[in-house]
Amino acid sequence: MASSVLAGQPIEIWFQDEARVGQKGGHTYIWAEKGSRPLMVRDNRHDSVHLFGAICPARGVGAAIIMPAVNAEAMNEHLKEISAQVARGAHAVLILDGAGWHQAGGKLIVPENITLLALPPYAPELNPMENVWEYLRGNKLCALVWDTYDAIVQACRGAWQFLVNDPGRIQSIGGREWACVNV
Numbered sequence: 243m244a245s246s247v248l249a250g251q252p253i254e255i256w257f258q259d260e261a262r263v264g265q266k267g268g269h270t271y272i273w274a275e276k277g278s279r280p281l282m283v284r285d286n287r288h289d290s291v292h293l294f295g296a297i298c299p300a301r302g303v304g305a306a307i308i309m310p311a312v313n314a315e316a317m318n319e320h321l322k323e324i325s326a327q328v329a330r331g332a333h334a335v336l337i338l339d340g341a342g343w344h345q346a347g348g349k350l351i352v353p354e355n356i357t358l359l360a361l362p363p364y365a366p367e368l369n370p371m372e373n374v375w376e377y378l379r380g381n382k383l384c385a386l387v388w389d390t391y392d393a394i395v396q397a398c399r400g401a402w403q404f405l406v407n408d409p410g411r412i413q414s415i416g417g418r419e420w421a422c423v424n425v
Contacts, residue, residue: 252332253423256298256324256356257416259339259371260312263383264290264394289391293398294320295371296327296336299416302409303327306402308395312341314349325353335359337421339369370416377415378405 294316295306305327309316321336328334334356338344340363352358366372382401388394405411 252329254298254328254332254334255300255421255423256296256328256334256336257338257369257371257421258294258296258320258324258336259369259375260341261293261295261375261378262290263293263379263398264388289388289394291391291394291398292316293402294323295374295402296320296324297371297374297412297416298327298334299370299413299418299421301329302412304402304406304412306406308398312343314343317343318349318351321351321353321356325355328355333357335423337361337369339366370418373415374405374412378402 292309292312293306294309294312295304297304305320305324307316307320307323309319324334324336332355336356337359338361340360344350344358344360361368378401382404383397386397388397
């Protein structure tokens with residue numbers, strides 16, 4: 243997008259990533275007495291969903307969708323949801339990894355109020371969404387056994403609502419000093 247089009251327009255920094263949630267999930271670390279082995283449930287079935295999430299730490303807001311697979315069509319739906327959450331009159335710089343379904347060519351349709359900015363390869367530590375997933379898994383999505391696909395979807399909805407209902411939590415987990423726009 244030409245810089246003259248964005249002149250004077252507020253810029254928001256957003257971070258995006260996907261997480262697989264479901265049966266056959268991993269365990270999280272928990273506090274326990276040294277030498278003990280706390281019990282933890284684990285489901286060996288294989289149903290799962292993909293939670294597409296994005297946050298804007300400066301505003302303390304997020305946008306998410308839950309999809310059965312990761313592909314360009316799912317990413318297009320997520321981009322629409324992010325676009326709807328960008329402040330009116332603002333433009334979002336969406337920072338994301340280099341997954342194949344994030345590539346601007348081909349099937350990906352990027353809304354006019356979003357510009358994609360790819361992270362360098364093998365640098366997940368630069369994406370605060372990785373910390374969001376770790377937080378949600380450790381506090382809302384771990385040590386659970388779901389009986390149905392719909393139960394997994396409901397758990398993801400509940401976990402995401404827990405996050406977005408607390409803007410301070412989004413700012414705390416997602417804030418990065420280097421992620422700012424100086425005009």
